[in-house]
Amino acid sequence: MIWNLFLGGIPYFIAQFLKxxxxxxxxxxxxxxxLLVWLLFLPNSFYILTDFFHLNKFNSVPVWYDLLVVATFSITGFLFGLYSLFTIQKILTIHHSKNLSRIIVFLSVYLTAFGIYLGRYLRFNSWDVITNPIDLFTNLFSxxxxxxxxxxxxxxxxxxxVIYFVAATLTFKNQNT
Known part of the structure; x- marks a missing residue:
């Protein structure tokens, strides 16, 4: 979980660096x-949410403890992802139109979901683009x-x-009041 959270923080730190x-x-x-490197690592931020699949795998640990640990890591990773999306959208808006920045964020979210599938079910990692590109792209296309x-x-x-849209709406609404 710590490794997953570290990977989930990379998009946030890339966005802050770019900002x-x-x-x-x-x-x-x-x-x-x-931005391409950011997009490559973005699924890691939200991937941690799928770690709820592992709840109660170890009978020696109480379920409530597992739930708290997974929830804490998942929420933290999720916030890394959301804040990095906010930051990237602001940067894109500086260099491009507001509509284009929204389209890029929209596409990034769905590419992220696809990346989460590749990680959770096909067991690929972000660095497989470099270390295992043929197998990755073969599986990706199929x-x-x-x-x-x-x-x-x-x-x-x-x-x-939906979560990004609600959070962005609330965040930007509060900044304008």
Whole structure:
């Protein structure tokens, strides 16, 4: 769980770095490459939520304790993901139209859901893009046509998008009052 939370924090720290780095923001190619790395790690933030599948696997630990630990890590990872999405949307809005930044965030959320599926069920990691690209891309393309993958991606993506939309609406509404 600690490793998953560390990976879940990477998108947040990349977003903060990008927010503070004028050089990376002003250079289109540095900005794009940094955003791609951010997108590659973004599923890790929300992936931790799927660790609820492991509740009560160890009978020596009380269920309530498992629940508290998994919930704490999941909420923290989720917040890392949400705040990184907020930050990236603000950065994109500076360099592009508000509508384009919204579209990119929308697509990022659904790509994230697909990435969560790849991690949870096909057991791929973000670094497999470099260490195991052939196997990753072979499985990635073959899974695109699976009804189960499509349902998971649409369902989990919609879940993430609704939470992001509500949190963004409340956050931006409170900033304007």
């Amino acid at each position: 503070l780095s004028i050089k990376f923001q002003e250079n289109k190619w540095l900005r794009i490459s940094t 899974s695109l046509f699976s009804t189960e993958v499509q349902q998971f991606t649409i369902g989990f993506g919609t879940f993430l998008f």
